[in-house]
Amino acid sequence: MLTITDLEKVYPTGDKALQGVSMEVDGNEVVSIIGPSGAGKSTLIKCVNRLTEPTSGSIVLDGEELTTLSKKELRKTRRDMGMIFQEFNLIERLTVMENVLSGRLGYMSSWNAFRRNFDDEDVQNAYEILDRVGVGGMENKRVDELSGGQRQRVGIARAILQRPKILLVDEPTSALDPETSFEVMEMLTEIAREEDIPVLINIHEVELALDYTDRIVGLTDGQVVFNGTPAELDESARDTIYRSGKSRAETGTEDQSQSQSQSSSSEITDASKEKSF
Amino acid sequence: MGSADPERTGGYPSSWERPTVFYSKNVKYLVYGAIGLFVLWSAWELRPSPARLIGGADAAASLLTTMFPPDFTPEARGRIWDGMIESIAMSIVATAIGVLISIPIAVMAAENLVPRPVYYVGRSLVSISRSLHELVLAIVAVVAVGLGPLAGVIALVIATPGFFAKLMAEELEDIDEGQADAIRALGGSPVQVLLYGVAPQVIPRMIGLIIYRWDINIRASTIVGIVGAGGIGVTLLNSFDRYEYDFSLAIILAIIAVVMFGEILSAVARRRVQ
Amino acid sequence: MSYEGSTTWRKHDGRARALRYLAIVVAIAITALSWRALDIQYTFVVDAPRNLGDLLLRMYPPNLAYGAEILPPLVETINIAILGTGLAILISLPIAYIGAENTTPNAVTYALGKFLIVGTRSVNVIIWALFFVVIFGTGALSGVLAVAFRSIGFVSKLIAEGIEEIDAGQVEAIRAMGGSPLDVVVYGIVPQIKPAFVGVATYRWDINVREATVIGFVGAGGIGVYLDTAINFFQWSNVLTILIAILGIVIISEVVSAYLRKKVS
Numbered sequence: 001m002l003t004i005t006d007l008e009k010v011y012p013t014g015d016k017a018l019q020g021v022s023m024e025v026d027g028n029e030v031v032s033i034i035g036p037s038g039a040g041k042s043t044l045i046k047c048v049n050r051l052t053e054p055t056s057g058s059i060v061l062d063g064e065e066l067t068t069l070s071k072k073e074l075r076k077t078r079r080d081m082g083m084i085f086q087e088f089n090l091i092e093r094l095t096v097m098e099n100v101l102s103g104r105l106g107y108m109s110s111w112n113a114f115r116r117n118f119d120d121e122d123v124q125n126a127y128e129i130l131d132r133v134g135v136g137g138m139e140n141k142r143v144d145e146l147s148g149g150q151r152q153r154v155g156i157a158r159a160i161l162q163r164p165k166i167l168l169v170d171e172p173t174s175a176l177d178p179e180t181s182f183e184v185m186e187m188l189t190e191i192a193r194e195e196d197i198p199v200l201i202n203i204h205e206v207e208l209a210l211d212y213t214d215r216i217v218g219l220t221d222g223q224v225v226f227n228g229t230p231a232e233l234d235e236s237a238r239d240t241i242y243r244s245g246k247s248r249a250e251t252g253t254e255d256q257s258q259s260q261s262q263s264s265s266s267e268i269t270d271a272s273k274e275k276s277f
Numbered sequence: 278m279g280s281a282d283p284e285r286t287g288g289y290p291s292s293w294e295r296p297t298v299f300y301s302k303n304v305k306y307l308v309y310g311a312i313g314l315f316v317l318w319s320a321w322e323l324r325p326s327p328a329r330l331i332g333g334a335d336a337a338a339s340l341l342t343t344m345f346p347p348d349f350t351p352e353a354r355g356r357i358w359d360g361m362i363e364s365i366a367m368s369i370v371a372t373a374i375g376v377l378i379s380i381p382i383a384v385m386a387a388e389n390l391v392p393r394p395v396y397y398v399g400r401s402l403v404s405i406s407r408s409l410h411e412l413v414l415a416i417v418a419v420v421a422v423g424l425g426p427l428a429g430v431i432a433l434v435i436a437t438p439g440f441f442a443k444l445m446a447e448e449l450e451d452i453d454e455g456q457a458d459a460i461r462a463l464g465g466s467p468v469q470v471l472l473y474g475v476a477p478q479v480i481p482r483m484i485g486l487i488i489y490r491w492d493i494n495i496r497a498s499t500i501v502g503i504v505g506a507g508g509i510g511v512t513l514l515n516s517f518d519r520y521e522y523d524f525s526l527a528i529i530l531a532i533i534a535v536v537m538f539g540e541i542l543s544a545v546a547r548r549r550v551q
Numbered sequence: 552m553s554y555e556g557s558t559t560w561r562k563h564d565g566r567a568r569a570l571r572y573l574a575i576v577v578a579i580a581i582t583a584l585s586w587r588a589l590d591i592q593y594t595f596v597v598d599a600p601r602n603l604g605d606l607l608l609r610m611y612p613p614n615l616a617y618g619a620e621i622l623p624p625l626v627e628t629i630n631i632a633i634l635g636t637g638l639a640i641l642i643s644l645p646i647a648y649i650g651a652e653n654t655t656p657n658a659v660t661y662a663l664g665k666f667l668i669v670g671t672r673s674v675n676v677i678i679w680a681l682f683f684v685v686i687f688g689t690g691a692l693s694g695v696l697a698v699a700f701r702s703i704g705f706v707s708k709l710i711a712e713g714i715e716e717i718d719a720g721q722v723e724a725i726r727a728m729g730g731s732p733l734d735v736v737v738y739g740i741v742p743q744i745k746p747a748f749v750g751v752a753t754y755r756w757d758i759n760v761r762e763a764t765v766i767g768f769v770g771a772g773g774i775g776v777y778l779d780t781a782i783n784f785f786q787w788s789n790v791l792t793i794l795i796a797i798l799g800i801v802i803i804s805e806v807v808s809a810y811l812r813k814k815v816s
Binding site (some may be wrong): 318340362419496517522536 | 582585586588590596598599603634670674678681685687688690695722753764768769778794805
């Protein structure tokens with residue numbers, strides 16, 4: 001179980017990305033974070049495994065405080081958090097198998113890692129997972145030969161092979177076409193359920209959040225403005241999440257419902273005025 | 278990963294081998310091992326005797342102490358100036374003549390413009406010119422025409438097609454054939470095709486390449502003197518022979534300055550042309 | 552270009568045209584001045600082609616028997632190139648690391664890296680050879696060091712560029728999985744710079760074979776020593792044999808290097 005309390009992140013530039021975020025991820029639920037670009041979604045996810053160092057606040061995973069871990073302890077704890085990235089972040093020039101097995105790096109000595117000397121059991125599991133995510137038989141292909149959807153499947157396989165206690169997922173579909181996005185989301189949530197692990201997923205498309213997640217957290221300007229089930233995310237809740245003129249202006253290209261853009265159009269102009277000063 | 282159905286056989290393979298560019302893992306290790314042994318053996322062959330190493334330390338110490346400070350007295354500056362002017366003049370003359378010789382060779386080495394046999398002759402000339410280091414050409418030129426800048430100019434002229442004609446030929450091969458065909462269609466002779474259909478397309482690039490080659494020729498012109506082919510290199514070798522290492526350092530610093538200046542000048546000029 | 556008010560067609564407008572002629576005139580003038588500065592007697596120039604021809608006639612035919620004798624120095628030349636390139640790479644790795652914008656610790660180290668890159672590149676191999684022969688005496692060791700120092704700038708510059716192009720996401724992924732700093736290097740960085748690295752190494756080796764043919768002129772080993780000796784003793788057919796041999800190894804190394812680069816890309 002993941003508990004985040006009063007998390008703040010101020011970047012060296014002075015940007016306040018997170019302003020006192022508190023939330024929980026329980027049992028094996030799939031929680032999505034939605035919100036306009038620049039709302040701090042990515043920062044929040046990356047603070048959990050401390051790819052980004054939070055400024056203050058607390059993050060507790062299964063009773064362990066993450067924000068105060070030493071470097072060595074952090075490496076050990078990161079094994080418990082599988083991460084799936086927006087741009088896949090696979091090692092492009094290595095084979096699919098090496099990429100999946102790299103999920104075990106945290107458990108191996110660097111010497112064995114260097115020699116690609118993986119445990120028999122890990123190799124067996126890797127084959128099995130590759131099959132499950134639908135890229136079986138591709139283990140000897142180099143990742144740069146794969147399509148975007150296939151890459152993200154390998155990314156999921158890599159994270160699952162970590163045997164994590166939680167999956168952190170950062171915009172898994174924004175580099176994919178709509179159809180592939182649904183397939184990938186479907187598979188991701190299904191595997192998480194099979195593995196009985198919770199998922200914290202930050203997502204751009206509200207539709208995907210509604211279809212595939214148990215609970216939705218709305219983030220605006222680094223603050224939690226909504227926390228409820230997909231059913232509770234009504235029109236007014238959406239407005240609350242996306243109303244901030246500043247963020248709307250930044251996400252002008254985003255495909256939102258028409259009523260929203262009309263209701264917030266005046267704020268957009270206000271925001272752009274602010275920016276020009 | 279056999280073709281057997283994993284569900285039915287009840288399991289997945291428990292070992293995996295990374296595919297390699299070699300035929301198998303063993304061949305890979307054999308190749309790496311052979312390379313390692315070869316390097317060790319060559320390094321062993323080179324080992325200096327302990328006496329040499331100790332002597333070397335002394336030599337290095339005396340070299341470094343005499344080198345500093347570099348000798349920039351007015352007399353030394355005068356000799357550097359004379360040598361440097363000769364080097365720069367050599368580079369300019371050699372570039373001019375070298376380019377004139379390279380242009381027909383470039384046409385010969387352009388696959389799309391000439392018949393096969395001519396193309397092979399052109400490519401061979403380019404290859405020979407490219408393969409021989411300026412200093413090899415210089416040492417032969419010195420034997421043929423005697424010590425002095427003429428040998429240096431000849432060496433640089435012969436070295437020029439290897440670079441200039443090669444890149445020029447690549448430019449010629451990249452031209453828009455349509456424009457050349459248009460002139461052919463009008464009944465133009467091969468020379469007219471070159472002048473009106475080809476030349477206008479490549480002249481800006483050619484000027485860039487001339488400047489680039491001049492930049493390279495400056496570098497070469499500062500060292501061909503080491504085999505007696507004129508320029509500042511002669512001065513440098515003399516200073517080494519006379520153990521005037523402080524003067525050597527001054528010359529080397531001057532060479533670095535001129536080379537860098539040439540590089541900057543060439544970069545700026547090329548940017549303006551293109 | 553504007554068409555109005557113009558009844559005659561001109562290739563360029565006047566100013567550009569004048570500038571163009573001016574540039575040509577200046578270029579010719581500078582060349583002529585340079586020629587005067589060289590102070591070469593015309594009789595020498597007129598005789599030059601004949602002298603070159605005479606020399607070639609004296610050289611022909613090549614001494615094939617001598618071919619076997621020069622095999623060891625040819626191998627030494629290639630070895631000098633290999634070891635010099637290897638040494639250059641070892642020295643270049645830290646320089647590339649501090650000379651790459653994204654890995655250099657601070658502005659001072661960055662400047663130092665750039666200085667080393669530019670500095671070593673501007674000194675020709677033969678000058679390095681002169682130095683090392685003074686220190687280590689004649690022989691291939693001086694040659695290896697000369698070739699290595701000459702290559703540092705080139706190799707570090709290209710490796711630094713390779714490092715600058717690294718995709719940070721792949722590094723981040725390894726860290727996110729709990730990989731150690733060593734894992735990050737082995738999985739996150741090495742695969743990404745490997746092609747650039749192999750490309751640079753083989754390309755530079757190819758150049759260095761050429762460089763290693765001349766360092767013998769100042770006693771730093773390789774085939775150059777034999778060429779120098781053959782010339783000093785007027786053994787013309789041996790000279791031609793050596794020239795052909797040099798041509799051969801340079802072309803072979805070029806082919807090998809091109810093949811290797813193609814294979815790793």
